[in-house]
Amino acid sequence: MTSPRLSRTILMAPGLGWLALFLLVPCLLVFFNAFYERGIYGGVDYDAFTTENFARLIDPLYVEVFLGSARIALITTVLAVLIGYPAAYAITLASPGAQTRLLILAMLPFWTNYLIRTYAWMVLLNRTGLINAGLIDAGVITEPLPLLYNEFAVILGLVYSYVPFVILAAYASLARLDRSLIEASADLGASGARTFLKVVLPLTLPGVAAGSVFVFVLSIGNFITPDLLGGGHVQMLGNLIYDQFLTARDWPFGAALSMLLIAVMMVLLFTQAVVVHRASARSGGRA
Amino acid sequence: MSAARPSMTRRVLKVHLVVVYAFLYVPIAVLVLLSFNRAGLPTVWTGFSLDWYVKLASAGPILSAAKNSIIVAVGATLISTILGTMLAFGLERGRPSGLLEASLVAPMIIPDIVMAIALLTFYTMLQATLGLFTIIIAHAVFNIAFVAAVVRARLKNFDFSLIEASADLGAGPIRTFVRVVLPQILPGVVAAGLLAFTLSFDEFIIAYFTAGPGSASTTLPMQIYAMIRFGVTPEINALATVVLAVSVFALIVAQRLEPRAVR
Numbered sequence: 001m002t003s004p005r006l007s008r009t010i011l012m013a014p015g016l017g018w019l020a021l022f023l024l025v026p027c028l029l030v031f032f033n034a035f036y037e038r039g040i041y042g043g044v045d046y047d048a049f050t051t052e053n054f055a056r057l058i059d060p061l062y063v064e065v066f067l068g069s070a071r072i073a074l075i076t077t078v079l080a081v082l083i084g085y086p087a088a089y090a091i092t093l094a095s096p097g098a099q100t101r102l103l104i105l106a107m108l109p110f111w112t113n114y115l116i117r118t119y120a121w122m123v124l125l126n127r128t129g130l131i132n133a134g135l136i137d138a139g140v141i142t143e144p145l146p147l148l149y150n151e152f153a154v155i156l157g158l159v160y161s162y163v164p165f166v167i168l169a170a171y172a173s174l175a176r177l178d179r180s181l182i183e184a185s186a187d188l189g190a191s192g193a194r195t196f197l198k199v200v201l202p203l204t205l206p207g208v209a210a211g212s213v214f215v216f217v218l219s220i221g222n223f224i225t226p227d228l229l230g231g232g233h234v235q236m237l238g239n240l241i242y243d244q245f246l247t248a249r250d251w252p253f254g255a256a257l258s259m260l261l262i263a264v265m266m267v268l269l270f271t272q273a274v275v276v277h278r279a280s281a282r283s284g285g286r287a
Numbered sequence: 288m289s290a291a292r293p294s295m296t297r298r299v300l301k302v303h304l305v306v307v308y309a310f311l312y313v314p315i316a317v318l319v320l321l322s323f324n325r326a327g328l329p330t331v332w333t334g335f336s337l338d339w340y341v342k343l344a345s346a347g348p349i350l351s352a353a354k355n356s357i358i359v360a361v362g363a364t365l366i367s368t369i370l371g372t373m374l375a376f377g378l379e380r381g382r383p384s385g386l387l388e389a390s391l392v393a394p395m396i397i398p399d400i401v402m403a404i405a406l407l408t409f410y411t412m413l414q415a416t417l418g419l420f421t422i423i424i425a426h427a428v429f430n431i432a433f434v435a436a437v438v439r440a441r442l443k444n445f446d447f448s449l450i451e452a453s454a455d456l457g458a459g460p461i462r463t464f465v466r467v468v469l470p471q472i473l474p475g476v477v478a479a480g481l482l483a484f485t486l487s488f489d490e491f492i493i494a495y496f497t498a499g500p501g502s503a504s505t506t507l508p509m510q511i512y513a514m515i516r517f518g519v520t521p522e523i524n525a526l527a528t529v530v531l532a533v534s535v536f537a538l539i540v541a542q543r544l545e546p547r548a549v550r
Binding site for chain 1: 300308314317366370397398524538542
C-alpha cells in the first residue's frame with residue numbers, strides 16, 4: 001500500500017519532469033546565452049562573457065522597431081477590446097443555452113489554424129481580391145487599393161485573430177458578475193449607462209485587462225502576420241527574434257530580445273495583478 | 288424613457304454581435320467557397336468544381352507533409368494525454384502550491400516564438416538530430432499543460448473515495464483505474480486528446496524551428512506557409528479547407544464530450 005503522498009508524486013513526476021526538461025531548462029539556457037558573445041560560425045561562444053547584447057537593445061535601430069511594434073500591438077489591443085467587450089456583453093444577455101453556443105461559435109475560429117485565418121485575409125485584400133474586385137465593379141474605384149502588405153493589413157489581421165480571445169476573457173468576467181449589484185444600482189435610481197460605467201465596467205475591467213495583456217504580448221511577439229500581411233514592410237519584435245535565429249544567426253542577441261519579450265509580459269501581468277488587487281480592495285473583495 | 292433605453296441598447300448590442308460574427312466567419316467562408324470555384328483566379332464565380340481537391344490528392348509534397356503532421360500530432364497527443372491525465376490526478380488529489388499552479392500555466396502563456404527558439408537552442412546544445420521526433424517532444428510540452436487543465440476540470444466532480452472503496456474491496460490499482468476511474472473520466476480525457484491533436488496538427492511556429500533543415504520533416508502548416516508566401520492560389524484554398532475541416536470536426540466531437548473544454 002503506497003502512501004497518498006507517494007502516489008501523488010509518482011503521478012505528477014513524468015509530466016512535471018517533461019515540462020522541466022523541455023521548457024524550464026531550455027528557457028534558462030536562453031537566459032544564460034544572452035550573456036555571451038556569438039560564435040564565429042553562429043551558435044554561442046561560452047568563453048566570452050558580455051553584457052553587450054543587452055546594451056544593444058537600446059540601440060536606436062532596435063528601439064525604433066520595439067516602439068513601432070508596441071504601437072501596433074497597442075492599437076490592436078484597443079481595437080480588439082472595443083470590438084470584443086461589447087460582443088461578450090451581448091452574449092451575456094442571451095439565454096443560458098444560447099450563451100454557451102454563442103461562446104463556442106466565437107471561440108471556434110480561435111482554435112483553427114492561425115496561418116489559414118491569416119491567409120483568408122490575403123484572399124480578401126489582395127489586388128485582385130474580393131474587396132478590390134467588388135469596389136471596381138461597383139465603379140467606386142478604377143485602380144485597386146493597396147489593402148495588403150501594409151500596417152493596416154497587419155493590424156486588421158491581428159485584431160481578427162485575437163478578438164475571440166478578448167470575448168472569452170470579457171465573458172468570463174461578465175458571467176462572474178453578481179447580477180444583484182446591477183439590480184441594486186437600478187433600484188437606487190441609477191440609469192443604465194451610469195450602472196454600466198460605475199458598476200459593471202469597474203468590476204469586469206480586471207478580467208479584460210488580463211486578456212488584453214495576452215493580446216498585446218501575442219501581437220508584439222508576432223512574426224507570421226507581419227510577414228504575410230505586412231509583406232516585410234512591418235517589423236515586430238517577433239520578426240527581430242526570428243531574424244536573429246534563422247537569418248542573422250546571432251543567437252545571443254536573439255536570446256536577449258526574447259528576454260525582453262518575456263520581461264514585457266511579466267511587467268504587464270504584474271501591473272494587471274496590482275490593478276486587480278486595488279479593484280478588489282475598493283469593492284470589498286467582490287471582483 | 289428609462290423603459291425604452293435598455294431595449295435600444297440591447298438592439299445595438301445584438302447588431303454588434305451579428306457584425307462581429309460576420310467579421311469572424313466571412314473571410315473563412317469566402318476561402319472555403321473559392322476552393323470549389325472552377326476558375327483559377329479567385330474573384331469571379333465560374334461554377335462548382337472539385338478540380339483543386341483532385342490536384343491536392345496528387346501533390347507529392349502536400350501528401351508527405353500531411354503524413355508528417357499526422358505522425359507528429361498522434362505522437363504528441365499520446366504522450367500528452369497520458370502524462371497530462373496523470374498530472375491532473377496528482378494535482379487534484381492534493382493541494383497544489385502556487386508555484387506548481389504557475390508552472391502549469393507557463394507553457395500556455397509563454398509566447399510561441401520564445402518556446403520555439405528555446406527548444407532550438409536546447410536541441411542544438413544536445414546536438415540532437417532535428418526532425419519529427421523533436422517536434423513531437425516540443426508539442427507535448429504545451430499539450431501536457433493543456434490536457435492537465437481539461438482533465439482537472441472533469442476531476443472536480445470526481446469522488447476520490449471511490450478509489451479507496453475499490454481498494455478496500457480488493458481491487459488492485461490497475462483494476463481500479465480501468466473499472467472505476469476510467470469510465471468516469473474517459474469523455475474528458477478523449478476530449479482533451481482531441482484538442483491536443485488539433486493544437487499539434489495546426490501548430491506552425493514551434494514546428495518550423497524544431498524541424499531542422501530539409502523537407503523530410505516538413506509538416507502541413509510549414510508546407511502551407513511556404514505556399515502562402517508566393518501568394519493566393521485556388522490550390523491553397525482547397526488545402527486550407529481540408530485542414531479547417533479536420534480541426535472543426537475534432538473540436539465539435541470534443542465539445543460534445545466535454546462541453547467546458549473548448550472555451
